[in-house]
Amino acid sequence: MDESSCIVCDAAQLRLVLEFGPVPLHCNLLLATADAARAVPSGTIQLAFCPDCGHLFNRSFDPARLSYDADYETSQHFSPRFRRYAEELADRLIARYGLRGKTAVEIGCGQGDFLALLCERGGCQGLGFDQSYAAAADGQSLPEAVSVSREAAPPQAVYDRADLVICRHVLEHLAEPHELVAAVRRGIGDRPETVVYFEVPNALFTLRELGIWDLIYEHCSYFTAASLSRLLEDGGLSVASLVEAFGGQFLAAEASPTACRPRLADPRTDVLAETAALVGAFPARLQATLKRWRTLCADLTEAGQRVAVWGAGSKGVTFVNLVAQEIRPYGIVDLNPRKQGRFVPGTASPVLAPAALRSEPPDVIIVMNPIYETEVRRESDRLGLGAQVMSVG
Numbered sequence: 001m002d003e004s005s006c007i008v009c010d011a012a013q014l015r016l017v018l019e020f021g022p023v024p025l026h027c028n029l030l031l032a033t034a035d036a037a038r039a040v041p042s043g044t045i046q047l048a049f050c051p052d053c054g055h056l057f058n059r060s061f062d063p064a065r066l067s068y069d070a071d072y073e074t075s076q077h078f079s080p081r082f083r084r085y086a087e088e089l090a091d092r093l094i095a096r097y098g099l100r101g102k103t104a105v106e107i108g109c110g111q112g113d114f115l116a117l118l119c120e121r122g123g124c125q126g127l128g129f130d131q132s133y134a135a136a137a138d139g140q141s142l143p144e145a146v147s148v149s150r151e152a153a154p155p156q157a158v159y160d161r162a163d164l165v166i167c168r169h170v171l172e173h174l175a176e177p178h179e180l181v182a183a184v185r186r187g188i189g190d191r192p193e194t195v196v197y198f199e200v201p202n203a204l205f206t207l208r209e210l211g212i213w214d215l216i217y218e219h220c221s222y223f224t225a226a227s228l229s230r231l232l233e234d235g236g237l238s239v240a241s242l243v244e245a246f247g248g249q250f251l252a253a254e255a256s257p258t259a260c261r262p263r264l265a266d267p268r269t270d271v272l273a274e275t276a277a278l279v280g281a282f283p284a285r286l287q288a289t290l291k292r293w294r295t296l297c298a299d300l301t302e303a304g305q306r307v308a309v310w311g312a313g314s315k316g317v318t319f320v321n322l323v324a325q326e327i328r329p330y331g332i333v334d335l336n337p338r339k340q341g342r343f344v345p346g347t348a349s350p351v352l353a354p355a356a357l358r359s360e361p362p363d364v365i366i367v368m369n370p371i372y373e374t375e376v377r378r379e380s381d382r383l384g385l386g387a388q389v390m391s392v393g
């Protein structure tokens with residue numbers, strides 16, 4: 001990638017915010033053996049900020065170092081809290097766009113969890129595309145109305161049928177996100193009634209809440225509302241709605257084709273100003289957060305406390321890798337059975353089912369996303385663990 005200009009707006013005046021790492025190249029690629037987990041290569045993040053459009057991205061991102069095969073697993077649908085979010089999103093899209101009997105296409109659909117939910121609740125057809133799709137690996141099959149292809153992108157014939165195009169948590173993985181937006185725009189062609197739904201992590205949440213565990217090599221981009229709307233509008237899509245979702249952690253955009261409308265002056269100057277201020281303070285705040293958690297974990301270990309980390313997604317994997325010198329968590333807990341029994345890249349910590357904690361209960365459970373704290377407490381109580389539950393963030 002061209003390291004000297006912004007990947008969203010092409011402006012040349014970038015600010016290097018910080019260098020971060022080394023972190024494992026893949027956070028969501030869990031390994032079958034501890035040796036394989038230790039052998040996962042690592043990379044460094046050079047976080048750059050574009051004051052023109054408010055975008056943040058990893059200037060040293062190299063997509064050739066990443067691969068998304070069938071071992072790549074990001075589903076959060078095993079969490080009741082996440083599932084509730086997904087159901088509410090599906091219901092909102094169904095109600096707003098009258099999807100009954102229509103066709104939804106999802107680019108980067110993972111194992112098809114969201115598409116299945118949408119089609120079941122909305123009575124629509126679903127066509128999913130994802131290179132990491134592993135057909136019925138865990139014996140769960142998709143509903144009849146849903147089919148998933150391991151092709152990365154839909155062919156034109158699929159676009160021609162699409163009433164809704166969904167693309168969740170894909171744009172941030174791409175070195176050239178405008179290419180995907182352009183492909184979607186080309187695919188929709190002159191069907192102005194087709195709606196596109198994009199969802200990405202919200203960089204402002206990471207900056208505000210010090211979600212430093214969200215800085216992962218797999219993410220090239222960290223979108224703000226300003227940079228996401230700029231990307232979509234420049235790609236010929238008209239943004240009808242762009243809101244924060246999932247407790248502010250995500251950005252959700254609904255857009256539709258527009259006939260080469262000239263881009264309006266960006267009304268989001270308030271977002272740009274807030275982003276610039278947060279970016280300025282971020283490096284020092286990040287270091288302070290890292291130090292606080294390393295000290296806390298060192299103290300717990302010294303006191304002989306047994307620590308479990310809850311959540312083997314990006315945040316948990318990054319957390320154990322960054323504080324690994326101080327903490328020896330005897331396991332990372334995850335509700336997703338596709339993750340259990342596997343090992344975390346870098347530290348090679350084993351991924352456990354919650355029930356596995358019963359034999360040697362932890363003294364402390366560190367929850368990687370505060371939005372899940374209530375359900376973790378409930379699960380800890382149900383299993384009779386008697387552990388102290390604390391959240392990162």
Ligand SMILES: [Zn+2]
Pocket residue numbers: 006007008009010011050051052053054055
């Ligand atoms: Zn820019």
